Amino acid sequence: MQPFQYIEPKSLDEAVALLAAQPGETQLIAGGSDLLSEIKEGVAAPRRLVSLAGIPGLRGIRxxxxxxxxxxxxxxxxLAQHPAIRACYTALAQAxxxxxxxxxxxxxxxxxxxxQRPRCWYYRHPQTVCLKKGGDRCYALAGVSKYLCVTGGDRCYIVHPSDTAVALSVFDARVEIAGPRGTRTMPIGEFFIGPGQDLLRENGLEPGELVTRVLLPGQDEIPLGPPLQRGVGGISVPVRSLYLKARERETGDxxxxxxxxxxxxxxxxxxxxRVCLGGVAPVPYRARPVEEYLRGQQVADVDAAHAGSLALPNPRPMADNGYKVxxxxxLVTRAVGEVMSGG
Ligand SMILES: Cc1cc2nc3c(=O)[nH]c(=O)nc-3n(C[C@H](O)[C@H](O)[C@H](O)COP(=O)(O)OP(=O)(O)OC[C@H]3O[C@@H](n4cnc5c(N)ncnc54)[C@H](O)[C@@H]3O)c2cc1C
Ligand code: SF4
Structure with a gap:
């Protein structure tokens, strides 16, 4: 493991300045649960770690x-325990x-x-320099593709690993970003980028930028429109939401x-x-045909199996991941059925 300097700035401005000064050699660290594995395994080798732990105002739900x-x-x-999230943004608490x-x-x-960075085995292998690490080929094409995408791949076939990203997408969340040129926000659907846009990155953060907050809209902003359930503290959100996850092991997967x-x-x-899928594409994947099918329907008339059949319009599975289709x-059939029955 390459030695690195660890810095704990006390303000956001200081953190941005540190990041912007040497972007190629500096990495942010938050909880470290992903980045430290990358460093220990030799996949990442930053010379400087900038911790966000000492910056006031970055932690908490308001x-x-x-x-x-x-x-x-x-x-x-x-997030999982917060009463307002559990009551009003249930899919996020479940994720x-x-x-x-x-x-x-x-x-x-x-x-x-x-x-967080992708989980593709070849990307995570210290001796493998695939396209995502600046190499000249995708090793998964002739190798193991069991966990990779079935839609949206373009030279690289990762899936985005974040559970919260999928749930936040159905609430039209916005991501707030701080950087050398100030603060900006963008819809979560634009925050993530696929390999067709940039092989080396999975999001739109520019050098020197970091995520400061995620904004969940209330009644006046959310395009889902009133009248909606009034929840904790007057928050108004979609009446029903749900997150389901299929995995190989019951926990830690x-x-x-x-x-x-x-x-x-x-x-x-x-x-x-709003319907969003994880594990199928390099970015959280909005299942728009399902959304269109559901919009305007009477709850009792919804055919959950039909909704499920619309989820992936043109899947392109790889050698080992046809099972995902x-x-x-x-999973969509089950989720739609449970949401319609109020579960
Ligand atoms: C065994 C195991 C199982 C896991 N299972 C899951 C799972 O089921 N679902 C899931 O979604 N994830 C999973 N993870 C992935 C991950 O560890 C967690 O998602 C965790 O939330 C990452 O947060 P962190 O604060 O520890 O990130 P860190 O490791 O500190 O950072 C991760 C990356 O994000 C960057 N970063 C951190 N904060 C910011 C910021 N504010 N702005 C911009 N960049 C930033 C860092 O530079 C780094 O590149 C798992 C990890 C492990 C080790
Ligand atoms: S899928 Fe992407 S990350 Fe995995 S080997 Fe191919 S290029 Fe690398």
Whole structure:
């Protein structure tokens, strides 16, 4: 392991300045549950680690005009336990609860979860320099592709590993970013980028930038539209939401496939629907044909199996991951069925 300098800035400005000064050699560290494995395994070799632990205001969940602000240093366990998230953004609480192990949930942060690196075995192997590490080929094409994507691949076939990203996508969350040119926010759907856009990165952070908060919209902003359930502290959100995750082991495992569903109801009519898939694409994947099918339907008329069959319009499975196509259809069928029955 290459020696590195560890710095704990006391302000956001200081952290941004440190990051921007030597972006190629400096990396942020939050809980360290992903980055430290990369360093120990020789996949990452930063000369300088900038910790976010000493910066005030980055940790915690605050209510804001009907919505919530989630600090980037908020732990996954804190997300899972927060009463307003459990009551009003249930899919997010479930995604956090299903994530990794209790130990990792206690140290792992929201910012680190969104910015974590891919789990592809070849990327994670210290001696393998594939396209994602600046090499000249994708080793998974002729190798093991069991855990890789079935849609959206382009020279590289990773899946985005974050559970919270999938759940946040159904609430139209925005990501707040600080950097050398100030602060900006972007919709979570634009934050993640696929290999077609950039082979080396999985998100739109520019050198020197970091995630400061995730903003969950309230009644006035959320395009799902009123009237919606009034929840804890006056927060208004989709009436029903749910996160389901299929994995090989019961605990401590990434999703083979996951799905988040959120619907806003007006009486028994579905006013609006959001469905997002994890484990199938290099970015959280919005299942728009399912959303279109659900919108305007009476709850009692929804054919969950039909919704499931629409989830992946043009799958392109690799040699070992064809199982993900029926698994996705089945998981979406189950999720839609449970949401319709109020479960
Ligand atoms: C055994 C195991 C199981 C796991 N299972 C799951 C799982 O089921 N689901 C899942 O989603 N994840 C899983 N993880 C991945 C990960 O450890 C956690 O998701 C955790 O939330 C990462 O947060 P962290 O604060 O520890 O990140 P760190 O390790 O500190 O950072 C991860 C990356 O994000 C960058 N980063 C950190 N904070 C910021 C920020 N604010 N802005 C910009 N960049 C930032 C770092 O530079 C680094 O590149 C698992 C990890 C392990 C080891
Ligand atoms: S899928 Fe991507 S990360 Fe994995 S070997 Fe291919 S190029 Fe590398």
């Amino acid at each position: 209510e804001t005009g009907g919505g919530l602000e989630l600090g980037a240093m908020t732990t996954i366990a804190e 956090a609860e299903e994530l990794a192990t209790p130990q990792i949930r206690n140290v792992g942060t929201l910012g680190g979860n969104l910015a 990434f999703a083979l496939v996951s799905v988040a569903v959120a619907v806003a109801l007006e009486g028994d009519t579905i006013r609006q629907a 029926p698994l996705t259809a089945n």
